[in-house]
Amino acid sequence: MDREKQKNELxxxxxxxxxxxxxLDEIDENLGLTESGLIDSLALLQIITYLEQTYDVDFREKGxxxxxxxxxxxxxxxxxxxxxx
Amino acid sequence: MNxxxxxxxxxxxxxxxxxxxxxxxxxxxxxxxxxTPNRRRxxxxxxxxxAGIAGVLNRYAPWREYRHAGxxxxxxxxxxxxxxxxxxxxxxxxxxxxxxxxxxxxxxICCHLFFWALLLVIWSAPDSSGFGIAVISLIALxxxxxxxxxxxxxxxxxxxxxxxxxFKDHLFYIWPVWDGTNTPPGKGHDNLARAEAQTAEAxxxxxxxxxxxxxxxxxxxxxxxxxxxxxxxxxxxxxxPLLSGHNLGIPRLKSxxxxxxxxxLMITWVSLYLELVWExxxxxxxxxxxxxxxxxxxxxxxxxxxxxxxxxxxxxxWNRYYYYFKELMVEFFFLPAYLKxxxxxxxxxxxxxVFAAAFVGNMYYHLIQHKNPLIAGDFVALWQVLGARLxxxxxxxxxxxxxxxxxxxxxxxxxxxxxPRGGIYRLRSIAAVWTFxxxxxxxxxxxxxxxxxxxxxxFSLFGF
Numbered sequence: 001m002d003r004e005k006q007k008n009e010l011x012x013x014x015x016x017x018x019x020x021x022x023x024l025d026e027i028d029e030n031l032g033l034t035e036s037g038l039i040d041s042l043a044l045l046q047i048i049t050y051l052e053q054t055y056d057v058d059f060r061e062k063g064x065x066x067x068x069x070x071x072x073x074x075x076x077x078x079x080x081x082x083x084x085x
Numbered sequence: 086m087n088x089x090x091x092x093x094x095x096x097x098x099x100x101x102x103x104x105x106x107x108x109x110x111x112x113x114x115x116x117x118x119x120x121t122p123n124r125r126r127x128x129x130x131x132x133x134x135x136a137g138i139a140g141v142l143n144r145y146a147p148w149r150e151y152r153h154a155g156x157x158x159x160x161x162x163x164x165x166x167x168x169x170x171x172x173x174x175x176x177x178x179x180x181x182x183x184x185x186x187x188x189x190x191x192x193x194i195c196c197h198l199f200f201w202a203l204l205l206v207i208w209s210a211p212d213s214s215g216f217g218i219a220v221i222s223l224i225a226l227x228x229x230x231x232x233x234x235x236x237x238x239x240x241x242x243x244x245x246x247x248x249x250x251x252f253k254d255h256l257f258y259i260w261p262v263w264d265g266t267n268t269p270p271g272k273g274h275d276n277l278a279r280a281e282a283q284t285a286e287a288x289x290x291x292x293x294x295x296x297x298x299x300x301x302x303x304x305x306x307x308x309x310x311x312x313x314x315x316x317x318x319x320x321x322x323x324x325x326p327l328l329s330g331h332n333l334g335i336p337r338l339k340s341x342x343x344x345x346x347x348x349x350l351m352i353t354w355v356s357l358y359l360e361l362v363w364e365x366x367x368x369x370x371x372x373x374x375x376x377x378x379x380x381x382x383x384x385x386x387x388x389x390x391x392x393x394x395x396x397x398x399x400x401x402x403w404n405r406y407y408y409y410f411k412e413l414m415v416e417f418f419f420l421p422a423y424l425k426x427x428x429x430x431x432x433x434x435x436x437x438x439v440f441a442a443a444f445v446g447n448m449y450y451h452l453i454q455h456k457n458p459l460i461a462g463d464f465v466a467l468w469q470v471l472g473a474r475l476x477x478x479x480x481x482x483x484x485x486x487x488x489x490x491x492x493x494x495x496x497x498x499x500x501x502x503x504x505p506r507g508g509i510y511r512l513r514s515i516a517a518v519w520t521f522x523x524x525x526x527x528x529x530x531x532x533x534x535x536x537x538x539x540x541x542x543x544f545s546l547f548g549f
Contacts, residue, residue, distance in 0.1 A: 042400065042493065046493075059424045063244065063421070065244040066276075
């Protein structure tokens, strides 16, 4: 799966978990997801589950770096690293 | 002047730190230009040595009172040993990938095991007044303060973020000049580096953000003085005598629970809610000092407390009340449990992780916080101060778990259910959150009574 497709799928997923009162048409790749208020900490858990289930990411050994889940770009970078390894 | 003009005037005063002209003016100050990120870190690094020495001496003085033992040679030996331990842990974070697998997989547990090994040595020593044991005791006394901070450093190593960092990039938050509690405000290197101002403009913004928080501290202190004098009639507050005995005379919750003050059922409930307000103001004013100083040094991190009394859910309150304690519980207890257990059962997964953080983690944090009885092996004293907290932590965890599951269900069932609602609905939600935290706080107040006695008092709140 190429990065663009991964991005579209991820943004589609983020749309399902974003705060309902957050009026945003475009999600910029570099937008801080929690800092901007788009999602809350509970939604971060849903992103973790999404990555585990969709890309088989296993966070158990290296733990979770919140910085890696900061924006669409950092999440896509994480997916790329996981696929490469 | 109409309402919107007043509102605008209030906003421009309250949000002065976002005023672009003011930011440009502060940016033009020589000191702001001179204090580059590197220089600021140098200042904090040098300050860390003084903070470390002061911290060790501060812990030593009460310990001496507790055990009536030791000489001033003890801190003189303990401080360099502690510094060496921190440096060793820094090297471990730096070369994390070369560590044995058992340490790599569970670095935090290894660190805590070291602390408990020190305790075992102290508890099993035949002569507790010896010089060596006194040094080990002082090292162990300092550990509850350091352990979460070095925990963040090890997390940084685990994430591969410590590579290329210097000792000075870590020591300043391990022995911070802003001191604080055992909870590290601003977290560790990863979060601080992310929030660090790199340009003069960003530094000016951070600086003004810090000034704003420090001004807010003054405001909250004044509010606390007024509540203390007008509501409680606290004689220790300088405003109280000026009111010539005119106050509401509502007793503090601790006095009611301890039996030092008699109060009707209604006054007890009022005292319960007031205690929550008081605690929120107290924690906000302390947290604003720590974060204010961090921002003055260019680390534009989140506030520790942000309008918790306006939270509409239990989860939101916990997130806003003491943000960095919640973050600590999440990073060291919630996430490890969340990643490890019940991955295919979402609800059970969340409940387990919440209980790992808000119940187990919370209890453990406070167990090692009571360092004097812990190191002295005084388990009776520990039970006296922590027994009731078991119930508090259990109720807190249950509340957070319910709140999380409810929010998740609302979100997935229909988008309209999760839409924000105003007016009465909002007030009702806020009142419910206040009531929940006011009630569970009953089990968190330090008072010299047994758990059954506290239980009887608790049920009398509901007319039983």
